[in-house]
Amino acid sequence: MPRSRQPNRRRFLQTVSAAGAAAVLPASSDRIFAADSPNERPVFASIGLRNQGWVITQSALEATDVVALADVDANILGATAEKMVNEKNTKRPDTYKDYRSILERDDIDAVLIATPDHWHAKIAIEAMYAGKDVYCEKPLTLTIAEGKLIEKVVKETGRVFQVGTMKRSQDNFLKAMAMIRGGRIGDLKRVTCGLKDFQPSPSIPVADVPKGLDWDFWLGPAPKVDYRALPEVREGYGGGVPFHSNCHYSFRNWFAYSGGKMTDWGAHFVDIGFWGIGEKQTAPIEVTPQDFKMGCEYKDGYPVPQDRYNVATTFEVKVDLADGVEMIITSEGDGGVLFEGTKGRFFVNRGKLAGKPAEDLASNPLPDGAIEEVYGGPHTPNHVVNLINSMRSREQPISDVWSHNQMLEICHLSNIAMRLNRSLKWDPSKREIIGDDQASSFMSRENRKGFEIEM
Structure with missing residues (x-):
């Protein structure tokens, strides 16, 4: 990962120091939305778009402008952008394979993260150092140590962080x-x-990586392994992907x-x-x-x-x-x-x-x-709106x-x-x-x- 594109603690502390002691938070927290105008629509971006990623993106569209999307699967990335235009009548969002392109933008107030669990901590921490508030799907972490680290960065950066336990x-x-x-x-x-x-799975053989999926980037922090899948396709929620695989949807069944x-x-x-x-x-x-x-x-x-x-x-x-x-x-x-x-x-x-x-x-x-x-x-059944209200108050949300x-x-x-x-x-x-x-x-x-x- 190129160091020049990596939002990190050093860069965050340099930003705070340069801005002076009164500027506790990075630049995007000073946007009019969070500071002064409860009627201003915040600007969001979504990272990880399959299944729950689309669910929370739709929820965000009720009260935000979602201007950018990122996913390592070109198929779901393009399909989600089209759904936003055709089903939600919104301006076509910018699309990226690499989520870091979103974190580099100064116009985005918060990110919605719905990647597989093994990516959550890395993206969330980098987003906070880049000055973004965060909504991250559950479960928040892959390990106990990741949870402690996220807590440390929330405290250090002052970001508002909502976990997607929408119940x-x-x-x-x-x-x-x-x-x-x-x-x-x-x-x-x-x-x-x-x-x-x-149900446990049968033996799942090595298979060709689906066209449009960057398998190495999907693995990310996890060990390098072969893509595996059986040909049977899953129906219903999570449909359109192999019923048995070590990737989309079924990633939940691998430690x-x-x-x-x-x-x-x-x-x-x-x-x-x-x-x-x-x-x-x-x-x-x-x-x-x-x-x-x-x-x-x-x-x-x-x-x-x-x-x-x-x-x-x-x-x-x-x-x-x-x-x-x-x-x-x-x-x-x-x-x-x-x-x-x-x-x-x-x-x-x-x-x-x-x-x-x-x-x-x-x-x-x-x-x-x-x-x-x-x-x-005041209660809102829209869990993302609870994040938005918390962004205005700069207090932590219900989750x-x-x-x-x-x-x-x-x-x-x-x-x-x-x-x-x-x-x-x-x-x-x-x-x-x-x-x-x-x-x-x-x-x-x-x-x-x-x-x-x-x-």
Whole structure:
């Protein structure tokens, strides 16, 4: 990666120093939008456009001007630009294969990042040093160390950073939080997070890289490997790509790029569970895998075959928390969260809020302002708009990096525990695994040469 194009900490600090002590933030934060005019439409760009990338780009178009797009797949890059013109009646955005071309622009206030997980930390950190606020899809990180680094850069640069755990902006989950805060189930004792399972893959052979895809750039920080795919095409959400591959959509099933259902859906439902418990009041102290199955054979924490999915396909993990509340993370049952307290229990997911405490809302509704109190202000179901409001106030949004990382550390620890098939003890104050050097080695990873995060 050419150093001259790399936004970094040195350049950021030089910018701040040159501007004087009063200019704490880089140049784009001084734009009229953020500083003075609540009616000014901010200028956004999207990096990573497939599936959720298009979803959040559409959400942003409600209140922003999206002027640039970046993706390493020329097919999805061109198709997304056309959709913006034809379906959303907007001016055709500028398009780039290399996201750094977006970061170099002074007219962009914020970036939306929806790349595969292994790219999140690098792009987000470089964007902050380039003076951009950030919306980054969940799960935010591939490792615990990346989360700590992102927190450091958010604090150093003063950027506003929204994580894409958009269930924090959805009605059912806000009602659930208000019910817990209002004592509707008494003292919380147990939280069960259902994430759903998935099927292991057959052997996936080496295949030709699809035309238009820059495979080396897609891999980026991850190790250099061959592209793999079977010919069957996926239907529905994520359609138009191979059902089994180590790339589009299926990247979630390989530890080199993601963390399986544990981090993909855990970033939603473990987040809601931990939010209900109260992330400021508690922390994990031990993670114990009780029953699980990996997608392939493992040795010393690493997959033996390289030709198939390698994350956990089914699992049940027990998480002991410092205040005595127990959390269970399971692939069984419906996707959602079951909260159990001393006075009752209820289940919540995007389409359901069920149980007697929920039924009682008909005769005993939540008090006025309860949702706003949970949300920290006026509620918007558009998670991107919550970022925009936070950009105006320069306060962190509903899904801030600190609460997200505290929750996601549980998911990362659960994956490490399953890879090694043993319980892990956690020091929440130091954010370290206790007495297990081998497990601790999985808390970070080395980026491939040429794709390092320059600090």
